[in-house]
Amino acid sequence: MALWKEIGNRLSYLFRRSRFDREFEEEMRFHIQARAKELEQSGLAAVDATRKARREFGSTLRSREDTRSAWQMRWIEDLASDLRYAARALRRNPALALAAIGSLALGIGANTTIFSIAKEALFSEPSCRDPQSLVEISTRGNGWVPMTQYRFLEDAHIFDGLAGMNIGMVVNWRNGNRSYRLAGTRVTDSFFPVTGIPVAMGRPIERGELNVAVVTYGFWKKRLAGDPNVLGRTLVLDSKPFTVVGVLPRDHRMLAGFGFTPDLYLTKDPGEVMLYARLPQGMTRQAAYTRLRPICRDLDRVYPDVNRKWSQELQLTAIGGMDRLQQDAGRQTIPILAFFAMLVIVTAIVVLIACANVSSLLLARALTRSRELAIRMSLGGSRNRLVRQLLAESMLLALLGTSAGLLLNLWLTRSLSGFHIPTPLPIELILQPDRMLLAYSAIIAFVVTLATGLLPALKATRAGIGGALKEGGLQTGPAGSWLRSALVIGQLAVSIVLLSTGLLFLRNLIQATSFNAGFDTTNTIVATVQGPSDPPKFFETALARLRDIPGIEAASPAYALPLNPFLAFGRPSGPLRPDAGAREVRIEYNFNAVGPDYFRVMGIPILQGRAFVDADRAGAPETVILNQNLARRLFGNTNPVGRILRFPGNRDSRIVGVARNSKYVTLGEENAMAVYAPFAQQTVRGYAHFFVRTRGAPETMVRRIDETLSALDPVAAVETRSMGELFFGALLPSRVAAMILGAMALFGLMLASIGLYGVLLYSTQQRTREIGIRVALGATPGNVLTMVTGQSLRLVATGMAIGLALAVVAVRPLSMFLVPEVHPTDPLNFVAVACVLALVAGLATVAPTARALRVDPAVALRHE
Amino acid sequence: MEPNSSPELLPGTLYLLILRTLSHGPLHGYAIVKRIKEASREGLQVEDGSLYPALNRMLVKGWLAAEWGVSENNRKARFYRLTPEGRRQLDKEAGEFDRLVRAIQLVMRTA
Numbered sequence: 001m002a003l004w005k006e007i008g009n010r011l012s013y014l015f016r017r018s019r020f021d022r023e024f025e026e027e028m029r030f031h032i033q034a035r036a037k038e039l040e041q042s043g044l045a046a047v048d049a050t051r052k053a054r055r056e057f058g059s060t061l062r063s064r065e066d067t068r069s070a071w072q073m074r075w076i077e078d079l080a081s082d083l084r085y086a087a088r089a090l091r092r093n094p095a096l097a098l099a100a101i102g103s104l105a106l107g108i109g110a111n112t113t114i115f116s117i118a119k120e121a122l123f124s125e126p127s128c129r130d131p132q133s134l135v136e137i138s139t140r141g142n143g144w145v146p147m148t149q150y151r152f153l154e155d156a157h158i159f160d161g162l163a164g165m166n167i168g169m170v171v172n173w174r175n176g177n178r179s180y181r182l183a184g185t186r187v188t189d190s191f192f193p194v195t196g197i198p199v200a201m202g203r204p205i206e207r208g209e210l211n212v213a214v215v216t217y218g219f220w221k222k223r224l225a226g227d228p229n230v231l232g233r234t235l236v237l238d239s240k241p242f243t244v245v246g247v248l249p250r251d252h253r254m255l256a257g258f259g260f261t262p263d264l265y266l267t268k269d270p271g272e273v274m275l276y277a278r279l280p281q282g283m284t285r286q287a288a289y290t291r292l293r294p295i296c297r298d299l300d301r302v303y304p305d306v307n308r309k310w311s312q313e314l315q316l317t318a319i320g321g322m323d324r325l326q327q328d329a330g331r332q333t334i335p336i337l338a339f340f341a342m343l344v345i346v347t348a349i350v351v352l353i354a355c356a357n358v359s360s361l362l363l364a365r366a367l368t369r370s371r372e373l374a375i376r377m378s379l380g381g382s383r384n385r386l387v388r389q390l391l392a393e394s395m396l397l398a399l400l401g402t403s404a405g406l407l408l409n410l411w412l413t414r415s416l417s418g419f420h421i422p423t424p425l426p427i428e429l430i431l432q433p434d435r436m437l438l439a440y441s442a443i444i445a446f447v448v449t450l451a452t453g454l455l456p457a458l459k460a461t462r463a464g465i466g467g468a469l470k471e472g473g474l475q476t477g478p479a480g481s482w483l484r485s486a487l488v489i490g491q492l493a494v495s496i497v498l499l500s501t502g503l504l505f506l507r508n509l510i511q512a513t514s515f516n517a518g519f520d521t522t523n524t525i526v527a528t529v530q531g532p533s534d535p536p537k538f539f540e541t542a543l544a545r546l547r548d549i550p551g552i553e554a555a556s557p558a559y560a561l562p563l564n565p566f567l568a569f570g571r572p573s574g575p576l577r578p579d580a581g582a583r584e585v586r587i588e589y590n591f592n593a594v595g596p597d598y599f600r601v602m603g604i605p606i607l608q609g610r611a612f613v614d615a616d617r618a619g620a621p622e623t624v625i626l627n628q629n630l631a632r633r634l635f636g637n638t639n640p641v642g643r644i645l646r647f648p649g650n651r652d653s654r655i656v657g658v659a660r661n662s663k664y665v666t667l668g669e670e671n672a673m674a675v676y677a678p679f680a681q682q683t684v685r686g687y688a689h690f691f692v693r694t695r696g697a698p699e700t701m702v703r704r705i706d707e708t709l710s711a712l713d714p715v716a717a718v719e720t721r722s723m724g725e726l727f728f729g730a731l732l733p734s735r736v737a738a739m740i741l742g743a744m745a746l747f748g749l750m751l752a753s754i755g756l757y758g759v760l761l762y763s764t765q766q767r768t769r770e771i772g773i774r775v776a777l778g779a780t781p782g783n784v785l786t787m788v789t790g791q792s793l794r795l796v797a798t799g800m801a802i803g804l805a806l807a808v809v810a811v812r813p814l815s816m817f818l819v820p821e822v823h824p825t826d827p828l829n830f831v832a833v834a835c836v837l838a839l840v841a842g843l844a845t846v847a848p849t850a851r852a853l854r855v856d857p858a859v860a861l862r863h864e
Numbered sequence: 865m866e867p868n869s870s871p872e873l874l875p876g877t878l879y880l881l882i883l884r885t886l887s888h889g890p891l892h893g894y895a896i897v898k899r900i901k902e903a904s905r906e907g908l909q910v911e912d913g914s915l916y917p918a919l920n921r922m923l924v925k926g927w928l929a930a931e932w933g934v935s936e937n938n939r940k941a942r943f944y945r946l947t948p949e950g951r952r953q954l955d956k957e958a959g960e961f962d963r964l965v966r967a968i969q970l971v972m973r974t975a
Binding site: 023026028058063066 | 892893894911912913914916917919920921923924925926935937939940941942
């Protein structure tokens with residue numbers, strides 16, 4: 001490209017300027033001598049000829065300047081000198097520069113860190129060969145494909161291979177004399193060959209291999225202590241030996257995305273899978289879809305499935321980046337996206353508040369320099385040039401602020417990277433700086449430069465030459481202070497929005513922490529048991545042993561763990577028929593099978609009837625307990641105890657009690673229905689949670705319970721935690737949001753109050769003489785007080801009015817993140833926010849007011 | 865003819881003249897001035913002071929390349945030659961110039 005070549009030519013000039021000058025000198029000499037020689041030949045004397053030739057050539061100096069300018073890139077050289085000048089200006093006032101850079105850095109650091117996390121969680125490309133040609137095959141709304149259907153598609157041989165994986169599996173790892181629960185992703189033997197997921201050590205799983213495993217880097221490091229002989233090592237998983245053949249690299253990103261990181265991949269019948277296909281070279285998703293359609297029709301015929309119609313609901317989804325999100329939209333992604341978007345916006349607002357402060361400072365400085373600028377303009381300096389020079393200063397600040405922000409980002413992301421987020425799901429994010437982050441920061445730096453610098457630069461250079469040159473031209477005039485006031489009002493307004501958001505999330509956290517879940521988590525422990533060799537016997541003995549431990553008040557098994565979306569309640573929705581009558585009620589409810597002491601352990605009162613007793617055993621008449629919501633829904637205000645409830649399949653159960661409502665799946669749910677049945681009367685499953693209430697602090701008992709249960713059966717994986725610790729994960733989103741938003745809101749408020757302080761102080765300084773005159777003419781301290789506080793009051797009131805109006809609209813969509821007890825538009829919030837702001841604004845007014853009151857007319861009038 | 869009396873160059877035509885002059889082979893700066901003067905039968909005089917800035921601007925644009933060589937009277941001189949890009953530029957500008965001159969002549973004759 002011609003332009004690039006030209007720029008390249010010009011750049012190369014920068015590095016050989018002195019050689020250029022030398023060569024030009026020589027060329028001139030040659031030219032003049034050649035002309036002189038010619039003149040000599042035409043008869044002139046040698047001396048005259050040289051003189052004439054020189055004269056003809058004209059000024060060599062001018063010629064050289066013109067020639068040089070052909071090569072120069074003026075703007076680069078100008079920029080360099082502007083930056084030098086700006087650096088000197090900043091060094092003269094280091095405290096100010098540091099404050100500006102620091103506040104920018106904090107905002108930018110927070111903002112880019114959230115950007116990094118969101119980018120990694122939502123847009124990262126999974127580790128595999130050629131992600132473009134790998135697609136996920138599913139039917140709308142259902143990603144899980146039974147193995148029979150998977151095999152049918154595989155036998156059609158239409159693509160370059162199919163692979164299946166099941167991420168949601170728990171495997172028991174027997175290590176020594178006890179077992180641990182691991183997140184094991186089960187895969188088909190084609191999984192690694194088809195996806196081409198790279199391994200760091202050893203080799204991937206190959207076709208036809210059974211009972212082999214590939215472990216993740218984290219598992220190898222933490223659980224296998226980085227065993228150098230890990231390859232070939234045997235892991236006993238669900239009582240069967242598996243050979244480790246490979247270790248994944250540290251930055252392995254799973255196909256499932258969202259930072260999901262299992263402990264290992266193993267070949268074992270997955271039951272149902274997420275289905276991936278490798279498209280042949282050059283085949284588009286659309287073409288693949290067309291190829292697959294007819295086969296899906298056959299599939300529907302051969303394996304009729306009530307849950308899906310392949311031929312109608314087939315969809316092929318990209319496995320990474322934007323494509324997946326677009327197709328995924330409507331699934332669980334939207335709230336996550338909205339959550340990150342909110343954090344990015346909030347932190348961006350903080351950056352803007354910081355910008356407003358810097359802008360205000362630069363404006364003040366530019367106005368005090370307006371005389372200098374006016375002189376330069378009157379001497380012929382172009383306005384463009386001056387604006388650029390003033391912009392250089394804000395550019396330098398922006399660059400330094402962004403760099404410091406990036407350092408903060410690196411530090412934060414490094415400490416967050418690989419951190420196992422305390423949720424039941426194995427989620428870890430690998431956060432690395434990359435080009436996207438760099439580009440994003442460059443944009444921020446650019447925006448910050450303009451946001452901080454443009455206004456002051458334009459304003460300062462617009463001041464007419466005449467006015468500024470006059471004595472007293474240092475006075476800024478109403479326009480400058482009007483601009484700064486507008487900036488402060490803007491800051492105050494957005495601080496109100498930030499504060500409202502922060503306060504909402506803080507209340508949300510308090511609400512969530514006070515844990516109105518309807519059960520009592522203090523002094524309770526949950527031990528999860530997975531895969532004992534003889535479940536019924538194990539559960540019976542386990543309960544007996546637990547009851548024997550001194551210090552334990554009560555213990556009960558249960559199948560579901562409240563507030564845990566992944567190990568959660570069954571959600572049957574078949575019709576219920578009260579009194580086994582003809583009336584059918586179709587309703588979705590939470591189902592849990594619990595032992596007799598469950599309600600005692602959980603502190604859930606039985607409001608009517610009784611709790612379960614040991615007599616509600618297998619073989620005895622079936623009993624159930626309803627929660628209040630369901631009892632009311634089915635029986636109205638009549639007493640349900642003693643009545644019969646018919647479940648689908650004509651199973652009749654007698655209602656023996658009504659339990660108080662509590663939360664079941666999420667803290668945010670409202671009016672949830674629930675049915676409890678006796679643990680002993682339900683089909684035995686391979687796992688259970690033991691809920692234990694202790695007399696003293698639960699922490700000391702955790703180990704004891706864990707050992708007791710583990711000792712019963714080395715095959716069973718036991719995980720024991722206090723309930724408080726367990727529910728930490730349920731509160732994590734609220735905590736994170738409250739922490740970030742709270743911190744950002746406070747930081748924003750601080751910046752805004754500094755802005756207010758700065759403007760008031762500055763205007764007090766500007767008005768020193770005026771105040772002096774007023775005092776000399778008999779103004780009382782009360783008058784001066786009114787004057788300064790009046791200005792503050794006007795600013796704060798305007799900012800507050802705008803901010804509150806904005807906040808009322810802005811917080812509305814937040815309800816999706818909040819527990820129902822916290823209403824985004826609760827007037828109390830706004831009142832509280834307004835009070836906080838008024839308080840802080842009041843504090844910011846104190847110093848400038850005191851200064852105004854101290855003005856001594858004698859001194860002030862001599863001033864200047 | 866005195867240099868001052870030579871008609872001023874139309875703006876932009878200096879590049880064209882230099883390109884054309886160099887199309888027969890490399891020349892040094894002084895030779896370029898001389899060749900233009902001769903070819904125009906003294907009708908065009910390129911100012912020495914504006915020759916070198918123009919040459920350098922053309923170097924920057926990549927139309928010309930320069931290298932040091934030895935002049936006809938055995939002195940070290942800087943020779944300029946057309947690059948392929950310069951040749952393309954010459955074709956383009958020559959065509960445009962022809963059209964312009966013809967258009968001006970048309971106007972002069974008919975209007």
